[in-house]
Amino acid sequence: MQNATNSPSAIPIYRVARTWMLLAMLVCTAVLPGCSQIVTLGYLIGGPPSIEPDFDSKTNISLNKKKKKVLVLCFAPKEVKWDFDSIDRELGRMIAHRLNNNHITVISPDRVHAWLDEHDDWDKPDEIGHDLEADYVIFIEISEFGLYEQGSSDLYRGHSESLITVYEMENGEGNEIYTKEYISKFPTLEPVSASDKSYYDFKNHYLSRLSDEIGRHFYEHYAGDDIPHGSL
Secondary structure: OOOOOOOOOOOOHHHHHHHHHHHHHHHHOOOOOHHHHHHHHHHHHHOOOEEOOHHHHHHOOOHHHHOOOEEEEEEOOHHHHOOOOOHHHHHHHHHHHHHHHOOOOEOOHHHHHHHHHHOOOOOOHHHHHHHOOOOEEEEEEEEEEEEEOOOOOOEEEEEEEEEEEEEEEEOOEEEEEEEEEEEEEEOOOOOEEOOOOOHHHHHHHHHHHHHHHHHOOOOOEEOOOOHHHOOO
């Protein structure tokens, strides 16, 4: 396996939230009768049920079971890169790291970036898929990206719009097998004051969050994982 480098900042708070959720259910077992008590006990023993990745459910393909080589390619137009010149490479590296940590074999982002530097006239995602011998290419087109609450310069709220497309490589050509428009907003409940967090800290926090949101299309996650991300 080729490991992705430069991992995003860890956010262990979701584990804390899940622990508190399980403790709350433990208390409920003392007051809930019959079947409800049994169901709650099942949650405590086995944990909350996992959510199947959207890619798996739509294609009947599981990237972490097939042990195929996956390439992550992000693209942002000039209008987005005007304010965030390296957003495509930053996000692509983080997504690759997420997939790698979830047992999906990922082609190193360093190889991807080296290829892009040598082929600035590339036209289709399957070109890099062919040259780097990928089995699948995950192509993320970022059409919108921002860090501030709409109409404000002193409140942070990350937002983005992207199109996720997966190509299955065969005989040097890519066959589109999955596509999904994705809109992200973080935090979901309320914006963050710019006086409470630096611009770069919030940017890194949001990119880490966004990489997980996109990554979940390809690896399972759990009910309640989003609870800590309503506010910051």
